[in-house]
Amino acid sequence: MNYMSEALKEAKKAYEIDEVPVGAVIIKDGKIIAKAHNLKEKKQLATAHAEILAIEKASKKMKNWRLEECELFVTLKPCKMCRQVIKEARIKHVYYGSEESIVNESTKENYTYIESGECSQILKDFFKKLREDKHN
């Protein structure tokens, strides 16, 4: 099966509803376990890129956030956000079908650190508990 043409079918679905036409499929053991297309405008959700929606579907199907044995075919080279999600989901390999540059990578980050002992403490407590549980 030509996985990229399956991804392209998904991209065409996005095209039909005036979404930026990007499609993705996820493969495990030679089978497609998830398909998705960009739905950012329809869902009004910044994360509704094809890759992320496909990863969500695949994780749901596998009941596992680790998609280590899975490969992603996507019609466009993933944006930075999707690349990070792909990493976090531990996708084994990504195949992409276009290198068009359509994304505005921009907007500086506005971050402020509010020093708070408690926010750090709860994390320390958690990992301490985790270590203790492992040793018992």
Place this chain on the structure above:
Amino acid sequence: MNYMSEALKEAKKAYEIDEVPVGAVIIKDGKIIAKAHNLKEKKQLATAHAEILAIEKASKKMKNWRLEECELFVTLKPCKMCRQVIKEARIKHVYYGSEESIVNESTKENYTYIESGECSQILKDFFKKLREDKHN
């Protein structure tokens, strides 16, 4: 209202169910419009970090993926993935309560470009159509 302590309350909910304890709230016009805590293990979903779940809730509430007037309070400095999502959602400012380093930034990217005229063409067609629609 102390928004960070509201975020911390969320982190405590995660703690109670053995999730890495991170909580987030999103503020608009001085009001909390979304709260969430990390649910990665419970949902078995790599994207179920507190920040992303809060952004999803806020977008749903606002019926808008652009959260330009919103601020995010989160108990831990966001990871790379969340920082990208925060950017894409156009969150105005992020306040974080801990700089603990808990994330394994790792795993190299395995990407392969499969040259495919069609995957590029559909994007070109889309943006061409978009420009034409604007001029008409």
